[in-house]
Amino acid sequence: xxxxxxxxxxxxxxxxxxxxxxxxxxxxxxxxxxxxxxxxxxxxxxxxxxxxxxxxxxxxxxxxxxxxxxxxxxxxxxxxxxxxxxxxxxxxxxxxxxxxxxxxxxxxxxxxxxxxxxxxxxxxxxxxxxxxxxxxxxxxxxxxxxxxxxxxxxxxxxxxxxxxxxxxxxxxxxxxxxxxxxxxxxxxxxxxxxxxxxxxxxxxxxxxxxxxxxxxxxxxxxxxxxxxxxxxxxxxxxxxxxxxxxxxxxxxxxxxxxxxx
Numbered sequence: 460x461x462x463x464x465x466x467x468x469x470x471x472x473x474x475x476x477x478x479x480x481x482x483x484x485x486x487x488x489x490x491x492x493x494x495x496x497x498x499x500x501x502x503x504x505x506x507x508x509x510x511x512x513x514x515x516x517x518x519x520x521x522x523x524x525x526x527x528x529x530x531x532x533x534x535x536x537x538x539x540x541x542x543x544x545x546x547x548x549x550x551x552x553x554x555x556x557x558x559x560x561x562x563x564x565x566x567x568x569x570x571x572x573x574x575x576x577x578x579x580x581x582x583x584x585x586x587x588x589x590x591x592x593x594x595x596x597x598x599x600x601x602x603x604x605x606x607x608x609x610x611x612x613x614x615x616x617x618x619x620x621x622x623x624x625x626x627x628x629x630x631x632x633x634x635x636x637x638x639x640x641x642x643x644x645x646x647x648x649x650x651x652x653x654x655x656x657x658x659x660x661x662x663x664x665x666x667x668x669x670x671x672x673x674x675x676x677x678x679x680x681x682x683x684x685x686x687x688x689x690x691x692x693x694x695x696x697x698x699x700x701x702x703x704x705x706x707x708x709x710x711x712x713x714x715x716x717x718x719x720x
Contacts, residue, residue, distance in 0.1 A: 482539035489535065497534045498527070504546060505530045508553045512561070513583070522557060529556035574618045580605060581615040664714045672707035675700060 478500075485493040505526040512522050533549040562575050584604050588596035596604075602612045665673055678684045678692065686704070690697040 479539050494534055498531055512557055525556055525560045526553045529553040577615040578618040664711055667714055668707055675703045676707050
Protein backbone atom coordinates (compact mmCIF):
# COMPACT_ATOMS: atom_id res chain seq x y z
CA UNK A 460 0.00 0.00 0.00
CA UNK A 461 1.32 3.39 -1.01
CA UNK A 462 1.20 6.26 1.47
CA UNK A 463 1.24 9.80 0.09
CA UNK A 464 2.57 12.46 2.43
CA UNK A 465 1.75 16.07 1.57
CA UNK A 466 4.17 18.58 3.04
CA UNK A 467 3.89 22.32 3.18
CA UNK A 468 6.70 24.11 1.34
CA UNK A 469 9.58 24.59 3.74
CA UNK A 470 10.63 28.16 4.46
CA UNK A 471 14.21 29.19 3.66
CA UNK A 472 16.83 27.52 5.80
CA UNK A 473 17.31 29.30 9.10
CA UNK A 474 18.54 27.89 12.41
CA UNK A 475 15.55 26.95 14.49
CA UNK A 476 17.04 28.58 17.57
CA UNK A 477 17.43 31.90 15.75
CA UNK A 478 13.81 31.80 14.50
CA UNK A 479 12.63 30.81 17.95
CA UNK A 480 14.44 33.75 19.46
CA UNK A 481 12.88 36.08 16.86
CA UNK A 482 9.39 34.89 17.78
CA UNK A 483 10.18 35.15 21.48
CA UNK A 484 11.39 38.73 21.17
CA UNK A 485 8.38 39.75 19.08
CA UNK A 486 5.96 37.96 21.43
CA UNK A 487 7.39 39.72 24.50
CA UNK A 488 7.80 43.13 22.89
CA UNK A 489 6.17 43.56 19.46
CA UNK A 490 8.69 44.90 16.97
CA UNK A 491 7.57 46.03 13.47
CA UNK A 492 10.92 45.05 11.99
CA UNK A 493 10.79 41.54 13.45
CA UNK A 494 7.19 41.17 12.29
CA UNK A 495 8.13 42.20 8.76
CA UNK A 496 11.04 39.74 8.68
CA UNK A 497 8.92 36.85 9.95
CA UNK A 498 6.02 37.60 7.60
CA UNK A 499 8.36 37.81 4.61
CA UNK A 500 9.90 34.48 5.59
CA UNK A 501 6.50 32.76 5.55
CA UNK A 502 5.02 34.38 2.43
CA UNK A 503 5.63 31.18 0.39
CA UNK A 504 3.45 29.33 2.93
CA UNK A 505 0.70 31.94 2.46
CA UNK A 506 0.95 31.50 -1.31
CA UNK A 507 0.69 27.72 -0.93
CA UNK A 508 -2.45 28.02 1.22
CA UNK A 509 -3.97 30.45 -1.30
CA UNK A 510 -3.43 27.98 -4.14
CA UNK A 511 -5.69 25.53 -2.33
CA UNK A 512 -8.59 27.87 -3.06
CA UNK A 513 -8.19 27.90 -6.82
CA UNK A 514 -11.50 27.29 -8.55
CA UNK A 515 -13.53 29.60 -6.32
CA UNK A 516 -13.83 32.13 -9.11
CA UNK A 517 -12.08 34.86 -7.12
CA UNK A 518 -8.84 36.59 -8.26
CA UNK A 519 -5.90 34.74 -6.77
CA UNK A 520 -4.15 37.97 -5.72
CA UNK A 521 -7.22 39.06 -3.73
CA UNK A 522 -7.19 35.75 -1.88
CA UNK A 523 -3.43 36.06 -1.35
CA UNK A 524 -3.95 39.44 0.32
CA UNK A 525 -6.49 37.85 2.70
CA UNK A 526 -3.99 35.09 3.52
CA UNK A 527 -1.23 37.65 4.09
CA UNK A 528 -3.36 39.62 6.54
CA UNK A 529 -4.10 36.39 8.40
CA UNK A 530 -0.37 35.59 8.37
CA UNK A 531 0.41 38.94 10.04
CA UNK A 532 -2.17 38.21 12.74
CA UNK A 533 -0.69 34.74 13.23
CA UNK A 534 2.80 36.22 13.68
CA UNK A 535 1.47 38.69 16.26
CA UNK A 536 -0.47 36.07 18.23
CA UNK A 537 1.94 33.13 18.06
CA UNK A 538 3.45 32.02 21.36
CA UNK A 539 6.72 30.19 20.59
CA UNK A 540 6.99 28.76 24.10
CA UNK A 541 4.00 26.44 23.63
CA UNK A 542 6.08 23.95 21.68
CA UNK A 543 4.03 24.16 18.47
CA UNK A 544 5.57 24.84 15.07
CA UNK A 545 4.55 28.21 13.64
CA UNK A 546 3.32 26.64 10.38
CA UNK A 547 0.95 24.39 12.37
CA UNK A 548 -0.55 27.52 13.90
CA UNK A 549 -0.47 29.76 10.83
CA UNK A 550 -2.02 27.40 8.26
CA UNK A 551 -5.40 26.95 10.07
CA UNK A 552 -5.44 30.70 10.75
CA UNK A 553 -5.04 31.51 7.03
CA UNK A 554 -7.45 28.79 5.89
CA UNK A 555 -10.09 30.05 8.31
CA UNK A 556 -9.65 33.64 7.12
CA UNK A 557 -10.00 32.59 3.48
CA UNK A 558 -13.12 30.54 4.18
CA UNK A 559 -14.71 33.42 6.08
CA UNK A 560 -13.84 35.79 3.23
CA UNK A 561 -15.42 33.50 0.66
CA UNK A 562 -18.47 32.94 2.86
CA UNK A 563 -19.13 36.53 3.90
CA UNK A 564 -17.81 38.69 1.08
CA UNK A 565 -18.22 36.86 -2.19
CA UNK A 566 -21.62 35.12 -2.19
CA UNK A 567 -24.34 37.19 -3.82
CA UNK A 568 -27.10 35.44 -1.85
CA UNK A 569 -27.24 33.97 1.63
CA UNK A 570 -26.31 30.29 1.57
CA UNK A 571 -25.78 28.14 4.72
CA UNK A 572 -22.12 27.65 5.55
CA UNK A 573 -22.09 23.85 5.14
CA UNK A 574 -23.73 24.19 1.73
CA UNK A 575 -21.20 26.86 0.72
CA UNK A 576 -18.33 24.52 1.62
CA UNK A 577 -19.95 21.67 -0.31
CA UNK A 578 -20.50 23.92 -3.33
CA UNK A 579 -16.84 24.98 -3.33
CA UNK A 580 -15.67 21.38 -3.02
CA UNK A 581 -18.00 20.37 -5.83
CA UNK A 582 -16.63 23.14 -8.07
CA UNK A 583 -13.02 22.10 -7.45
CA UNK A 584 -13.86 18.44 -7.96
CA UNK A 585 -15.70 19.22 -11.20
CA UNK A 586 -12.62 21.02 -12.54
CA UNK A 587 -10.33 18.15 -11.54
CA UNK A 588 -12.58 15.45 -13.04
CA UNK A 589 -13.03 17.45 -16.23
CA UNK A 590 -9.26 17.52 -16.72
CA UNK A 591 -8.98 13.83 -15.92
CA UNK A 592 -11.92 12.60 -18.02
CA UNK A 593 -11.70 15.10 -20.86
CA UNK A 594 -15.40 15.92 -20.42
CA UNK A 595 -17.81 17.30 -17.86
CA UNK A 596 -18.45 14.72 -15.12
CA UNK A 597 -21.93 13.44 -14.38
CA UNK A 598 -23.69 14.06 -11.07
CA UNK A 599 -23.13 10.44 -10.06
CA UNK A 600 -19.41 10.65 -10.84
CA UNK A 601 -19.14 13.77 -8.69
CA UNK A 602 -21.06 12.09 -5.88
CA UNK A 603 -18.69 9.09 -5.99
CA UNK A 604 -15.63 11.34 -5.90
CA UNK A 605 -17.05 13.44 -3.03
CA UNK A 606 -18.36 10.38 -1.14
CA UNK A 607 -21.93 11.68 -0.92
CA UNK A 608 -25.27 11.00 -2.61
CA UNK A 609 -26.50 12.46 -5.90
CA UNK A 610 -29.03 14.74 -4.16
CA UNK A 611 -26.26 16.42 -2.15
CA UNK A 612 -24.33 17.13 -5.36
CA UNK A 613 -27.43 18.60 -7.03
CA UNK A 614 -27.98 20.86 -4.01
CA UNK A 615 -24.34 21.97 -4.19
CA UNK A 616 -24.57 22.71 -7.91
CA UNK A 617 -27.73 24.77 -7.39
CA UNK A 618 -26.10 26.62 -4.50
CA UNK A 619 -23.16 27.45 -6.75
CA UNK A 620 -25.52 29.50 -8.90
CA UNK A 621 -25.93 31.90 -5.96
CA UNK A 622 -22.22 32.71 -5.93
CA UNK A 623 -22.58 35.57 -8.37
CA UNK A 624 -25.51 37.82 -9.21
CA UNK A 625 -25.97 39.74 -12.46
CA UNK A 626 -27.64 43.13 -12.51
CA UNK A 627 -30.95 43.26 -14.35
CA UNK A 628 -29.71 46.52 -15.88
CA UNK A 629 -26.62 44.84 -17.35
CA UNK A 630 -26.63 44.27 -21.14
CA UNK A 631 -28.10 40.96 -22.23
CA UNK A 632 -27.27 38.81 -25.23
CA UNK A 633 -25.97 40.80 -28.23
CA UNK A 634 -28.54 41.46 -30.94
CA UNK A 635 -28.34 42.91 -34.41
CA UNK A 636 -29.09 46.50 -33.43
CA UNK A 637 -28.64 46.79 -29.68
CA UNK A 638 -27.86 45.02 -26.41
CA UNK A 639 -31.10 45.14 -24.38
CA UNK A 640 -30.91 44.96 -20.61
CA UNK A 641 -31.97 41.69 -19.04
CA UNK A 642 -34.88 43.44 -17.33
CA UNK A 643 -36.37 44.18 -20.76
CA UNK A 644 -36.74 40.46 -21.44
CA UNK A 645 -38.86 39.79 -18.36
CA UNK A 646 -42.56 40.53 -17.99
CA UNK A 647 -45.08 41.80 -20.50
CA UNK A 648 -48.00 44.17 -20.71
CA UNK A 649 -51.03 42.59 -19.03
CA UNK A 650 -54.19 43.89 -20.78
CA UNK A 651 -56.40 42.80 -17.88
CA UNK A 652 -54.75 45.38 -15.62
CA UNK A 653 -56.48 48.11 -17.63
CA UNK A 654 -59.78 46.26 -17.28
CA UNK A 655 -59.34 46.14 -13.51
CA UNK A 656 -58.78 49.89 -13.43
CA UNK A 657 -61.79 50.49 -15.66
CA UNK A 658 -63.90 48.24 -13.47
CA UNK A 659 -62.87 50.16 -10.35
CA UNK A 660 -63.86 53.43 -12.01
CA UNK A 661 -67.14 51.94 -13.24
CA UNK A 662 -68.26 50.58 -9.88
CA UNK A 663 -67.53 53.91 -8.23
CA UNK A 664 -70.14 55.38 -10.63
CA UNK A 665 -72.53 52.48 -10.04
CA UNK A 666 -72.69 53.50 -6.39
CA UNK A 667 -74.64 56.60 -7.52
CA UNK A 668 -77.42 54.48 -9.11
CA UNK A 669 -80.62 53.32 -7.46
CA UNK A 670 -80.79 50.03 -5.58
CA UNK A 671 -82.68 48.17 -8.34
CA UNK A 672 -80.39 49.43 -11.11
CA UNK A 673 -77.30 48.40 -9.12
CA UNK A 674 -78.72 44.92 -8.52
CA UNK A 675 -79.62 44.33 -12.18
CA UNK A 676 -76.28 45.63 -13.46
CA UNK A 677 -74.40 43.43 -11.00
CA UNK A 678 -76.36 40.32 -11.96
CA UNK A 679 -75.89 41.03 -15.66
CA UNK A 680 -72.27 42.14 -15.90
CA UNK A 681 -70.60 40.76 -12.77
CA UNK A 682 -72.38 37.40 -12.46
CA UNK A 683 -72.96 37.12 -16.23
CA UNK A 684 -76.66 36.18 -15.87
CA UNK A 685 -79.04 36.46 -18.83
CA UNK A 686 -82.07 38.74 -18.75
CA UNK A 687 -84.51 35.80 -18.31
CA UNK A 688 -82.41 34.51 -15.40
CA UNK A 689 -82.38 37.98 -13.82
CA UNK A 690 -86.13 38.26 -14.26
CA UNK A 691 -86.71 34.93 -12.50
CA UNK A 692 -84.29 35.88 -9.71
CA UNK A 693 -86.01 39.21 -9.07
CA UNK A 694 -89.54 38.01 -9.75
CA UNK A 695 -90.20 40.55 -12.53
CA UNK A 696 -90.72 40.35 -16.27
CA UNK A 697 -87.85 40.21 -18.74
CA UNK A 698 -89.17 43.44 -20.35
CA UNK A 699 -88.89 45.16 -16.98
CA UNK A 700 -85.30 43.89 -16.60
CA UNK A 701 -84.49 45.22 -20.07
CA UNK A 702 -85.87 48.69 -19.17
CA UNK A 703 -83.88 48.76 -15.92
CA UNK A 704 -80.70 47.80 -17.77
CA UNK A 705 -81.24 50.45 -20.43
CA UNK A 706 -82.02 53.11 -17.86
CA UNK A 707 -79.05 52.14 -15.70
CA UNK A 708 -76.58 52.23 -18.63
CA UNK A 709 -77.87 55.60 -19.77
CA UNK A 710 -77.50 56.89 -16.23
CA UNK A 711 -73.90 55.60 -16.13
CA UNK A 712 -73.03 57.33 -19.42
CA UNK A 713 -74.35 60.57 -18.05
CA UNK A 714 -72.34 60.18 -14.83
CA UNK A 715 -69.21 59.29 -16.77
CA UNK A 716 -69.54 62.33 -19.04
CA UNK A 717 -70.07 64.57 -16.02
CA UNK A 718 -67.09 63.05 -14.24
CA UNK A 719 -64.85 63.46 -17.29
CA UNK A 720 -65.85 67.12 -17.65
